[in-house]
């Protein structure tokens with residue numbers, strides 16, 4: 001009983017990832033690509049993705065850009081405002097490793113120096129296809145991880 | 161006793177209205193997507209959203225009033241679902257019928273709007289505060305034309321009770337077409353009540369984050385979303401009963417089909433309006449409602465009174 005409820009919850013989380021987009025000091029190219037991925041051309045609503053204005057409603061935090069020292073506190077705060085379970089996706093080479101800004105005196109090198117990251121999407125800028133691919137891969141790994149957790153938590157394997 | 165419990169809880173009560181509300185959200189989003197030449201969400205999307213929100217963590221802001229913050233979404237849900245019980249579905253008698261229940265339904269449908277205001281107020285967040293002020297301002301502009309427009313057909317029937325209005329227009333053939341002005345006014349005002357584009361000023365994402373619901377997370381937000389969807393259905397059913405008073409005496413199955421078709425028609429109108437227009441400013445909204453909608457609603461009342469006086473002679 002509890003298992004099937006847990007399965008239903010996992011299914012619903014996979015089917016409705018709501019995203020919020022936060023610029024952590026990108027050169028703006030990655031932001032434009034993120035916004036482009038949300039336009040009718042790519043139609044992400046097919047997968048239940050919706051852009052939300054507030055971190056309180058979001059499940060996935062899309063960050064672009066290396067973290068500037070100024071914005072680090074805000075990033076951590078926004079991350080903490082999101083309700084569990086939450087995912088962070090680093091979009092663009094800068095967000096993954098610092099990219100061209102690596103080594104600057106006013107920058108951290110990558111999102112993962114401030115908050116834990118679940119998926120990295122490289123590219124300068126990361127194209128909308130790559131962003132969609134990255135998010136679906138994140139969801140797939142989440143699905144597999146949850147399925148494993150379910151299996152190991154009980155003695156009987158998960159049946160439908 | 162048991163029969164009435166089944167009626168309240170399953171059909172045409174809460175379960176029916178729950179399913180109908182999710183279907184209404186799906187229809188709205190799908191139509192919206194198709195009109196933008198997109199594929200749109202799959203049919204289970206509203207249900208998946210609802211379950212996901214229910215299973216998320218609940219965060220209550222430190223400054224917010226904990227009790228009221230938790231109770232408000234449930235009040236909103238209960239109010240809109242209760243309003244639905246008074247509206248006729250497949251036969252002219254609604255589940256609970258009393259004299260003047262059209263007025264009662266309009267007042268019950270005002271409660272969710274007030275809870276949105278209070279929700280923003282008690283969240284103690286700047287964005288929610290702005291949102292709740294906008295909710296109130298907007299309410300004062302659409303509520304008057306809506307009330308006048310919905311009550312206008314009742315003037316001709318000399319009654320503000322659903323069953324009597326339906327019986328009156330049912331015996332008069334196509335007389336209900338005369339209420340077309342107030343139907344247009346009511347549809348526009350309902351668009352404002354449901355906070356849909358072009359009147360989604362209270363939750364304008366691009367300006368004030370998410371308006372009154374900015375601080376609401378997880379289950380509580382799910383209830384608010386559900387309340388808004390049930391409100392769509394209840395408002396559509398209200399308009400269907402008042403402005404399209406036909407097809408109520410055709411038995412159970414045919415009656416349900418006609419009822420669903422009417423609700424679908426109103427949702428299509430709302431979705432088309434949502435696709436065509438962009439958001440307008442608060443002052444434009446207030447001016448539009450008081451300058452155009454209210455006089456039009458008054459005109460309809462005048463027409464109905466004149467017809468009634470002419471018929472009496």
Ligand code: SF4
Pocket residue numbers: 025026027028029030064065091092093094095099100123124125126
């Ligand atoms: S990865 Fe390239 S495009 Fe993206 S923010 Fe960095 S420099 Fe700009």
